[in-house]
Amino acid sequence: GQQLNQSPQSMFIQEGEDVSMNCTSSSIFNTWLWYKQEPGEGPVLLIALYKAGELTSNGRLTAQFGITRKDSFLNISASIPSDVGIYFCAGQPGGANNLFFGTGTRLTVIP
């Protein structure tokens, strides 16, 4: 199956700091998605990207679809305690029915 490498695996940051995480793939995707998952919950969609080079924001979150279509990054500005959770990238190849997920980045925000 598709391999998605997500980094870093975990981050401990001070409240107010900016956060950056990224995801790389061994193959091309037509869609990149970023989800957040909290304990006992399913993943919740944060940002969806559909075109190479696309840069999209959702409040304090910004994500980009890499030009090569094999990578994406997510930035969170001015982190707050409720940003705590596990962030997953997910990619979808053209014609595929399913999403391929990264291994997640566990974010801890220290007040």
Next chain:
Amino acid sequence: GAGVSQTPSNKVTEKGKYVELRCDPISGHTALYWYRQSLGQGPEFLIYFQGTGAADDSGLPNDRFFAVRPEGSVSTLKIQRTERGDSAVYLCASSLGGPSTDTQYFGPGTRLTVL
């Protein structure tokens, strides 16, 4: 409106037993997906339904796993002769239309523990 719901939220069973996990998708969503999430990993695709039919079951690990969606709404994932390695969170997602165009919304999952 209501999101995707899954029951039970937790299921503990013994090795060798049969289990059924239920998913209620968002009303009106024609596509339904099952994923499995092992500890410390991202979700992995199992099966996708478009309406009543399984359009893609390429992610099912073996023939002990089976899923149905008889009326195109609720789906049941069935696992026979459970093994300890089946322990995971089983996530269901639904989307309005097909997977290439519409966002997948996830339920809270069923945590399956096989003793």
